[in-house]
Amino acid sequence: MLKIKFAAIAAVLSLTGTAVYADGSAANGAQKIKTFGCITCHGRDGVSKLAEAPNLAGQVQIYLTSALQAYRTGGRKNEMMNTVAEKLTDSDIADLATYYSSIAVSVAPPPRP
Template identity: 40%
Template structure:
């Protein structure tokens, strides 16, 4: 029983280290977003095109997953498949870190 607990703890520590490793650099993501993403998604992650989603404040794990799906072709969108095709894992992590770092204020409408 102790061995299973030790293995589980080691796996948990390893996954935490991998998450930190893949956390991405928001500054690098900002530069990359300005060059590749801003036309549709805006400089601050607020969409400029009516069919593009806002990315500001988005969960980084979600962004990493979706960009990976666009890159592989698993998720189909002509423009995004082309844009994501050449992205490395590090660049995807950087973009996710940048958009996640943008703080978004939400105002709930009155009743």
């Protein structure tokens, strides 16, 4: 019985994963960040140009996809992002998330005292 439950959960998650988190094109996303004005706040390089806008470079693709979908549906509230995201198709979201998640980020911890 437990195996059946796990199999059912895995089947649902796999269907959701492929439908909701489709692979996009980083090349298309690079063009779309200009079309949709993403570069104004988040930059071409994914480094925010405004204090209130987050950096997107290297962010996890699934997170970016979920966030954009939530902004599009109104499940997540931000006046600017809701306005921009309502125009996005699933393909646009996949491309934008793929582009920003593909930017390499290097991190260095602060020096020890």
